[in-house]
Amino acid sequence: GESVGLHLPTLSVQEGDNSIINCAYSNSASDYFIWYKQESGKGPQFIIDIRSNMDKRQGQRVTVLLNKTVKHLSLQIAATQPGDSAVYFCAENEGGGADGLTFGKGTHLIIQP
Amino acid sequence: KAGVTQTPRYLIKTRGQQVTLSCSPISGHRSVSWYQQTPGQGLQFLFEYFSETQRNKGNFPGRFSGRQFSNSRSEMNVSTLELGDSALYLCASSPGRGQAVFGYTFGSGTRLTVV
Numbered sequence: 001g002e003s004v005g006l007h008l009p010t011l012s013v014q015e016g017d018n019s020i021i022n023c024a025y026s027n028s029a030s031d032y033f034i035w036y037k038q039e040s041g042k043g044p045q046f047i048i049d050i051r052s053n054m055d056k057r058q059g060q061r062v063t064v065l066l067n068k069t070v071k072h073l074s075l076q077i078a079a080t081q082p083g084d085s086a087v088y089f090c091a092e093n094e095g096g097g098a099d100g101l102t103f104g105k106g107t108h109l110i111i112q113p
Numbered sequence: 114k115a116g117v118t119q120t121p122r123y124l125i126k127t128r129g130q131q132v133t134l135s136c137s138p139i140s141g142h143r144s145v146s147w148y149q150q151t152p153g154q155g156l157q158f159l160f161e162y163f164s165e166t167q168r169n170k171g172n173f174p175g176r177f178s179g180r181q182f183s184n185s186r187s188e189m190n191v192s193t194l195e196l197g198d199s200a201l202y203l204c205a206s207s208p209g210r211g212q213a214v215f216g217y218t219f220g221s222g223t224r225l226t227v228v
Binding site: 032034036041042043044045046089091093099100101102103104105106 | 117146148155156157158159161169171203205213214215217218219220221222
């Protein structure tokens with residue numbers, strides 16, 4: 001798989017490889033984090049979330065890792081498929097909703113055959 | 114079940130005009146939030162409504178307003194449009210019980226172009 005540093009606008013991976021998308025968040029008081037996938041012409045689609053009392057959570061082919069010490073969030077996608085091609089956003093929230101979600105800059109994941 | 118429906122999908126307006134966008138949430142969802150998405154600023158929170166009351170508001174000028182009806186449908190209005198208001202406006206609904214951001218489902222958005 002390919003590991004990248006903090007936020008890249010674009011990440012290109014080979015089909016079948018693992019993808020890792022990184023995100024740095026700013027608010028140390030944030031306690032809820034979400035990853036979204038946005039395809040062209042559509043709204044953001046929920047992938048996986050994690051609360052601040054956890055450091056890892058797994059879903060179907062996806063894993064989110066949270067490092068509160070350095071305020072870093074990552075999304076790992078296993079065995080990347082063509083349908084995974086999209087822009088991925090991390091989002092954070094403090095206290096459950098008062099100020100909505102604060103979104104990070106997106107990473108455009110490109111899948112190469 | 115039906116998802117979040119936003120209408121219209123595309124809109125072109127002239128500077129100085131006003132515009133109203135509509136959002137129908139998922140059945141049973143009582144919270145509706147609005148976001149603006151632009152290439153430069155990304156996704157930014159506008160405001161959130163629950164039971165016809167605005168609970169939260171982002172850092173946008175007063176030209177941006179909204180309301181929610183008794184059936185949870187929501188509208189947002191932008192008055193005196195500026196070129197910089199060109200954006201994709203996204204609506205998200207959630208059950209709203211407790212925390213608004215839990216269980217967000219986004220619509221496909223309304224693409225507003227101001228000329």
